[in-house]
Amino acid sequence: MNYKKISKFSLVAFIALAIISPSISLAANENTQSPKGNSEIQAKIDAKKEDMQAKKEDIQTQRTEKTCTQLSSLANQIQNRLTEQISKLTQKRSETGENIQTRVTERTATQTEKRAEWDANKESRWEKLRAAAKTDEQEEAVEKFITAIQNAVAIKRDAIDAVITKFRAEVKAEVTSRTGSNDTALTAYKNQIASLASQVKSDCNAEKDVKEIRSAFKDEMKQARETFQNSRQEKEKLQASISPVKDARKAEIKTIINTFKASIEAAKAELRSTFPETNTEANTE
16 A cells, blocks of 8 residues: 555645635535525615605605795785785775865866856846846846846756766766776685685695695686686776766767757847847857
């Protein structure tokens, strides 16, 4: 037996075994620890996912809160502007009403003054006509003429006053109607904005999708604005709406004046038959 060869073989086998043993031991150790390692890795992955989800939800919450704050702020701004607009409108109407009343008072005073001047001037004319009468017939004709003129003037004044009073009442009624319609539209618009603000708050508290909240607010706001604008556009301008009333007043006054002039001419003609040489002009107001 060759002990030398056996010895060499044993040495080689020992070295190979020494090399392979750690690997086998390591593999065995890895196989033993694998379930625990996988569990730790999975736990880290799950924790990371949860952290990312939490951050995502936090970002979403911040966006929702920001959007809700912005929409609520916008609704409040619109409400404040409407409140300010209503206040200015009320003040403007008050000032306009005062200006109209001032003009009416001034015109009435001017008209009263002119009528008083006409009456005073006519008294001097009546005295001249009476002085020109030489016979009973002429005196009777003068008195009849004076009475006819005075009656015609009184009828004309009363008729014109009635037309003006009616005209002012019709204009006031038209203004009141337009004011009521505009106020109704403005109030409805303001209430819609308030309702939208309340809806935004409710949707935000219910944690609805922020995109849906913004989209719904935008659409309903647009609809409310268009409804308000259309309701105002449907109303004609005041001057256009009262134009027929003004035309009617003008025509009525023209008829009154023509009737008055006809009465004056008839009275003059009758007086001239008695006073062929006398000036019987009777000026109107």
